[in-house]
Amino acid sequence: MSPFSPDSSRITDALRDPLSELGLDLEAVEVTPAGKRPLLRVAVDKDGGVTLDDIAVATGAVSETLDDDDLMGEQAYTLEVTSRGVDRPLTEPRHWRRNHDRLVRANLRDGSQLTGRVGESDDTGVTLDVSGAHRRLEYDAIAKALVQIEFNRKDP
Template sequence: MGSDARRDRLVKLLEPVVVAEGLDLEDVTITPAGRRRLVRVVVDGDGGVSLDHVAEVSRAVSKTLDAHDALGSDPYVLEVTSPGVDRPLTLPRHWRRARGRLVRVELAGDAPVEGRVTASDDSGAELDVGGVVRRVEYQQVTRARVQVEFRRLDDDDDDDGDEG
């Protein structure tokens, strides 16, 4: 069975398991790792994913993989994780979860835009670009990624040391 077919089979098998845990299945990858294979399952949720939740999902996924003999007799290592902080924005739910975050958006036929996501829906998102709201339609986006910030917007409170 080809790797794409195996991946598609795993997605169909694991998606209901992950959804039952209250999360979305973002990706499944299978990578050779010596004599074993690394099966990476990426999950996410609207409120993020805690380590305890990852552990619960990992147990449920492992049980399902073993019960369905989905990987055959070859040994594998299972890794259940959440997307990185600089994850690409490819689906409306990714934009919804990025509300308040700084993003860089490359647009077809236009200059890249960097702004903070203020709202999103099924067809596009609104960005605050230097104090001006700009609507970006998903169909125009060629690439979008959350930017890593070391100082969040919430940290811009008045730090003059006055007590109240």
């Protein structure tokens, strides 16, 4: 008999609505083997960012949903509910909107790379301020984009 293997797509489907009712977007579900107890990491976000209170409430909702639907089987697991974090790629229009005025490095599908500050964004693309010039990019032209950490940024 093979060990139970949690299905992250079923978990994602089950968690989306309860988290949405809390005003949170489900950003990622990852199940990672970690010794005898798999690690279930659930990333959430919302406009304005998540607080520790949001994480606590989300953890309760996730735990309750997992228990009610028996999505992790009978095995013990470690649950980690976290914010989206700056190390995750910008893949949805809401990610760009939430990172307005942040510095982003974008790898384009044509092989080029741009670093610029996020300006206006909509459902199809974003405008980056690249060294003072505005550059409109459609999302489908972007292969990968990451927020860049700025330690000593001077407010404009």
